[in-house]
Amino acid sequence: MKVVYLAVVVIVALSMVALAVSPTNVALVKQNVVSGVAHPTGRVGGETIATATVIGALPFSDAGNTCAFLDDYDEVCPYTGSTSPDCVYAFTPGADVVVDIFLCMSSYDTKVFVYEDAHTPGAPYACNDDNGACGDYNTYMYQSWLTEIAFYAGHTYYIVVDGYGGDCGDYILDVYEVELCVVECPAGALLEGEVDCYDGYVDNFNGGINSEPPVYSYVDCSNETIVICGTSGVYDFEGSDYRDTDWYMLNVEVPATITIGIEAEFGALIGFVDIANGVFYVSTTTPSCTYATLSYSVPVGETVIFVSTDSWDTGYVCGSDYYLTIDGYECTSAVEEGSWGSIKALYR
Numbered sequence: 001m002k003v004v005y006l007a008v009v010v011i012v013a014l015s016m017v018a019l020a021v022s023p024t025n026v027a028l029v030k031q032n033v034v035s036g037v038a039h040p041t042g043r044v045g046g047e048t049i050a051t052a053t054v055i056g057a058l059p060f061s062d063a064g065n066t067c068a069f070l071d072d073y074d075e076v077c078p079y080t081g082s083t084s085p086d087c088v089y090a091f092t093p094g095a096d097v098v099v100d101i102f103l104c105m106s107s108y109d110t111k112v113f114v115y116e117d118a119h120t121p122g123a124p125y126a127c128n129d130d131n132g133a134c135g136d137y138n139t140y141m142y143q144s145w146l147t148e149i150a151f152y153a154g155h156t157y158y159i160v161v162d163g164y165g166g167d168c169g170d171y172i173l174d175v176y177e178v179e180l181c182v183v184e185c186p187a188g189a190l191l192e193g194e195v196d197c198y199d200g201y202v203d204n205f206n207g208g209i210n211s212e213p214p215v216y217s218y219v220d221c222s223n224e225t226i227v228i229c230g231t232s233g234v235y236d237f238e239g240s241d242y243r244d245t246d247w248y249m250l251n252v253e254v255p256a257t258i259t260i261g262i263e264a265e266f267g268a269l270i271g272f273v274d275i276a277n278g279v280f281y282v283s284t285t286t287p288s289c290t291y292a293t294l295s296y297s298v299p300v301g302e303t304v305i306f307v308s309t310d311s312w313d314t315g316y317v318c319g320s321d322y323y324l325t326i327d328g329y330e331c332t333s334a335v336e337e338g339s340w341g342s343i344k345a346l347y348r
């Protein structure tokens with residue numbers, strides 16, 4: 001079990017920096033490593049939709065234990081076959097609201113899904129098993145967090161606190177209103193040019209070394225700050241969650257400290273990639289609508305910048321916007337300002 005667990009961690013970690021060589025390398029099956037401890041007296045939520053615990057107002061916080069409940073519901077998000085016990089909360093907003101449903105601080109391999117107005121098996125309104133961005137990855141890799149879910153006035157939303165693989169345990173549920181993040185493309189920015197991803201999408205545009213053969217968006221040097229508007233998001237590919245990764249190739253003429261920055265409608269991951277060894281030189285993450293920068297001293301030659309979502313949160317819908325800034329990627333000679341015609345997705 002220990003060996004299997006380590007193997008899974010390696011695969012997940014690699015795919016996290018988007019270095020799985022092909023879609024088939026992403027783990028389809030996961031292992032439980034966080035085990036719930038039965039606290040039969042810890043019941044809090046309702047047993048079923050009909051007996052759901054009512055959420056009166058937001059923000060809402062509750063804590064309990066799922067182990068003494070029955071397994072009434074399950075959804076595939078995207079992992080199948082769970083027999084975990086579950087409990088249910090219900091919320092009927094008086095006005096339209098956008099919420100996060102946060103189970104990150106729970107002690108077991110949680111899953112959460114939402115039904116709108118009725119039990120619709122196989123077609124939940126929203127669903128998350130492992131968010132991946134809950135906190136320290138090794139500790140919280142299997143906890144759930146649904147972000148920016150729209151709840152509409154007059155509808156009733158049933159929140160099912162569930163688990164993966166039969167797991168159960170102590171949960172901490174927070175439901176709270178969030179601002180819907182909208183990122184505007186700055187005037188005059190260059191455009192990434194990739195289509196928005198979709199279920200079944202294969203990135204032959206700028207998927208970097210995730211693509212076969214590797215493909216990049218090439219960026220010419222500029223003595224001005226380069227701004228690129230693009231999109232990313234999470235999609236389903238043959239039953240697994242994938243994310244659109246965007247790889248930008250610079251051809252640096254003089255050693256330089258290059259600073260990249262991003263603001264995105266999703267939690268973003270950016271970094272400078274050592275493509276020969278399949279690792280980041282440096283990387284950073286930033287929450288949605290929060291501009292962050294990252295600097296790195298690059299030698300002469302090819303430098304690769306990676307942009308994607310910071311997790312496989314299916315709330316990061318395809319077509320979510322970002323803009324990327326690149327500073328310090330200067331030309332050795334006077335050159336016309338970067339025109340987007342100079343950025344191409346080339347196959348090689």
Ligand SMILES: [Ca+2]
Pocket residue numbers: 071072073074082083084085086162163
């Ligand atoms: Ca269940």
Ligand SMILES: [Ca+2]
Pocket residue numbers: 109110111128129130142143144163164
């Ligand atoms: Ca989970």
Ligand SMILES: [Ca+2]
Pocket residue numbers: 192194230231232244245246
């Ligand atoms: Ca993209």
Ligand SMILES: [Ca+2]
Pocket residue numbers: 194203205206207244245246247
């Ligand atoms: Ca891409």
